[in-house]
Amino acid sequence: MSFVESFVQIDGCKTRLLRGGQGAPLLYLHGANGVTGIQPFMLKLAERFDVWIPEHPGFGQSDEPDWLENIHDLAYYYLNFMRHHQLSGAHVLGSSIGGWLALEIAVRDTSRIKTLSLIGPSGIRTPGVVPGDVFLWSPEQRIRNTFHDQTLADRMLASPPSPEQQEILLKNRFTFARLAWEPRLHDPKLHKWISRIDVPTQIIWGEQDKILPVGAAQAFREAMPQASIAVVPDCGHLPQSERPDQFCDVLFKFLSGK
Amino acid sequence: MQVILFHLMPYADLDLQKSSAYDTVWMKLPNALFDPVKGHQLYNRFLDELEYGETLGWDGVAVNEHHQTAYGIMPSPIVTASALARRTTRAKIAILGSALPLREHPLTIAEEHAMIDVITGGRLISGFVRGIGAEYHTFGVNPTFSHDRFHEAHDLIVRAWTDPGPFSFQGKHYNVSYVNLWPRPFQRPHPPIWIPSQGSKETIDWASHPDRRYTYLQTFSPAKAVEKYLNLYRETARGAGYEPGDHQLGWAVPVYVGASDEAARREAKPHFEIFRNRFLKMPFEMLLPPGYTSRESLRGIAAAKGSLSGDITLEKAVELGMFLCGSASTVCEMLESYWRDMRFGNLLTMCQFGTLPEDMTRANMERFARDVLPAIKALGTEKAEALATA
Numbered sequence: 001m002s003f004v005e006s007f008v009q010i011d012g013c014k015t016r017l018l019r020g021g022q023g024a025p026l027l028y029l030h031g032a033n034g035v036t037g038i039q040p041f042m043l044k045l046a047e048r049f050d051v052w053i054p055e056h057p058g059f060g061q062s063d064e065p066d067w068l069e070n071i072h073d074l075a076y077y078y079l080n081f082m083r084h085h086q087l088s089g090a091h092v093l094g095s096s097i098g099g100w101l102a103l104e105i106a107v108r109d110t111s112r113i114k115t116l117s118l119i120g121p122s123g124i125r126t127p128g129v130v131p132g133d134v135f136l137w138s139p140e141q142r143i144r145n146t147f148h149d150q151t152l153a154d155r156m157l158a159s160p161p162s163p164e165q166q167e168i169l170l171k172n173r174f175t176f177a178r179l180a181w182e183p184r185l186h187d188p189k190l191h192k193w194i195s196r197i198d199v200p201t202q203i204i205w206g207e208q209d210k211i212l213p214v215g216a217a218q219a220f221r222e223a224m225p226q227a228s229i230a231v232v233p234d235c236g237h238l239p240q241s242e243r244p245d246q247f248c249d250v251l252f253k254f255l256s257g258k
Numbered sequence: 259m260q261v262i263l264f265h266l267m268p269y270a271d272l273d274l275q276k277s278s279a280y281d282t283v284w285m286k287l288p289n290a291l292f293d294p295v296k297g298h299q300l301y302n303r304f305l306d307e308l309e310y311g312e313t314l315g316w317d318g319v320a321v322n323e324h325h326q327t328a329y330g331i332m333p334s335p336i337v338t339a340s341a342l343a344r345r346t347t348r349a350k351i352a353i354l355g356s357a358l359p360l361r362e363h364p365l366t367i368a369e370e371h372a373m374i375d376v377i378t379g380g381r382l383i384s385g386f387v388r389g390i391g392a393e394y395h396t397f398g399v400n401p402t403f404s405h406d407r408f409h410e411a412h413d414l415i416v417r418a419w420t421d422p423g424p425f426s427f428q429g430k431h432y433n434v435s436y437v438n439l440w441p442r443p444f445q446r447p448h449p450p451i452w453i454p455s456q457g458s459k460e461t462i463d464w465a466s467h468p469d470r471r472y473t474y475l476q477t478f479s480p481a482k483a484v485e486k487y488l489n490l491y492r493e494t495a496r497g498a499g500y501e502p503g504d505h506q507l508g509w510a511v512p513v514y515v516g517a518s519d520e521a522a523r524r525e526a527k528p529h530f531e532i533f534r535n536r537f538l539k540m541p542f543e544m545l546l547p548p549g550y551t552s553r554e555s556l557r558g559i560a561a562a563k564g565s566l567s568g569d570i571t572l573e574k575a576v577e578l579g580m581f582l583c584g585s586a587s588t589v590c591e592m593l594e595s596y597w598r599d600m601r602f603g604n605l606l607t608m609c610q611f612g613t614l615p616e617d618m619t620r621a622n623m624e625r626f627a628r629d630v631l632p633a634i635k636a637l638g639t640e641k642a643e644a645l646a647t648a
Contacts, residue, residue: 135395135543135547135548136395136541136543136544137543138541138542138543166557167553170548170553170556170557171553173548174402174548174549174553176548177400177401177402177547177548177549178400178402178403178548178549181394181398181400181401181402181547182398182399182400183398184398
């Protein structure tokens with residue numbers, strides 16, 4: 001099972017795309033760290049779905065278009081992306097700021113979307129729950145605060161980025177700041193129309209998430225009462241990376257029969 | 259040479275023991291550590307020092323803007339410049355500088371500067387800066403738009419000062435249906451615009467442009483860096499087709515004059531080192547948020563990161579030309595030597611730094627004014643040229 005890399009040109013922007021697997025389309029929207037490679041959870045997804053993993057404009061090897069000023073620009077881009085590729089009945093899976101992006105896409109138009117799955121998503125105001133200040137943390141703090149299992153952090157820290165990787169890190173960080181600096185990691189107006197989302201929704205959260213604490217799920221519970229919420233124990237901000245088996249169990253249970 | 263007395267107005271009475279629990283005095287040092295009674299004394303003391311500067315013979319006085327930090331308690335230089343406007347009569351008043359991107363409405367900066375310019379009968383020098391990285395964390399202004407907002411705000415302010423109102427302004431960040439400034443500034447076409455910087459090619463390209471020819475000030479940098487960037491300004495201007503005047507270049511540097519070299523170093527050491535190693539210091543991520551500086555510059559800076567956050571001794575700072583400290587004749591020689599290399603037309607001396615107390619600050623100022631200032635002021639004039647070639 002392998003993923004094929006291609007580059008697509010939409011809205012004057014070249015975007016890198018990894019695609020693999022068979023079945024109904026599943027669109028994975030990455031978070032601030034970008035797409036670092038093919039991870040075990042992606043391979044598991046590809047066993048059941050036709051998995052689409054684009055690198056958002058502004059990240060990785062994709063272009064940095066002038067029109068990219070905020071999350072809404074990315075949402076419109078992806079509506080065009082889905083139309084361009086004639087995706088329909090897509091399962092959208094968004095992680096972290098990719099989850100916020102998924103919400104912004106869905107609140108506008110769910111006609112090409114079958115289900116919405118969000119992993120530790122940002123996007124709405126979370127009263128009483130303050131996100132970790134990712135922009136003040138050092139690179140080492142960021143890595144340590146991403147995972148509950150510190151051996152994963154140790155492993156990442158043991159292999160410092162190459163100059164090329166460092167370039168990508170700086171680029172991703174720039175775009176992430178452009179999208180999420182202020183209001184920090186949310187759109188204060190999104191909650192007003194979030195009820196427009198009319199597709200089955202699941203929210204998966206790592207119980208020990210230090211970046212977007214699990215308490216934030218309460219705000220989502222209120223904003224999206226129809227959504228099912230699953231908490232993965234002994235897990236930080238990226239359940240799909242840290243606990244791929246448990247993550248896939250939870251996800252597949254939700255997606256099966258939909 | 260134009261010599262200006264520059265003040266940062268630090269919270270000099272900071273409880274150093276309590277604040278040592280925090281890695282920086284910027285942003286999150288609890289404001290419970292600011293005592294308004296001490297603040298009252300400090301503000302008035304510092305304003306007295308600046309007014310005393312006019313009395314002693316400085317050509318101008320300068321204030322600046324920093325927010326939510328013990329490093330400087332002037333979040334509004336407009337307030338301090340206004341306090342000085344009516345208590346000085348001759349000295350230029352320099353705001354170095356207003357942080358354009360931090361304001362919602364740049365027109366308020368245009369208005370405030372215009373008012374001070376009119377009240378003083380044209381003594382204002384308008385400095386424009388982007389604000390320091392920490393202030394983007396503090397205010398929530400997106401640092402990836404810092405340059406954009408700065409340039410657009412600058413354009414709006416200059417047009418507000420010079421284009422007949424009312425006119426409308428539609429930009430990416432600022433939109434105003436009626437720009438119609440009352441008052442218009444006193445100076446024509448507008449107060450001189452000065453650009454303080456820690457060293458940036460982009461800033462130099464922009465400031466030296468023939469349409470602008472703004473005075474560029476290198477601040478708090480080793481002498482080698484000052485020379486490099488002032489020369490870069492000259493080369494850039496020549497490349498654009500004109501020879502810049504010395505008045506377009508400036509250097510801002512802390513200064514301490516003692517009775518002897520040894521006395522100067524001994525007296526200044528604890529206060530300078532607190533300024534440099536305690537008040538000035540902040541973590542890398544706070545100083546340089548994403549987009550604040552270009553990724554190209556960031557690459558170079560990240561490599562030098564170790565030395566950025568390291569402590570500097572007084573001796574090292576003097577050796578690097580970041581601090582002029584010694585007897586009057588030593589300081590005079592240092593300045594003349596640097597001037598011969600760099601030919602700046604503006605010198606900004608900071609005579610109070612960190613915890614330096616009032617009596618020592620005044621003694622510093624008096625020695626400088628009596629034994630250094632006359633010689634330095636003469637630099638760049640025909641008389642100095644004649645003496646040099648004699």
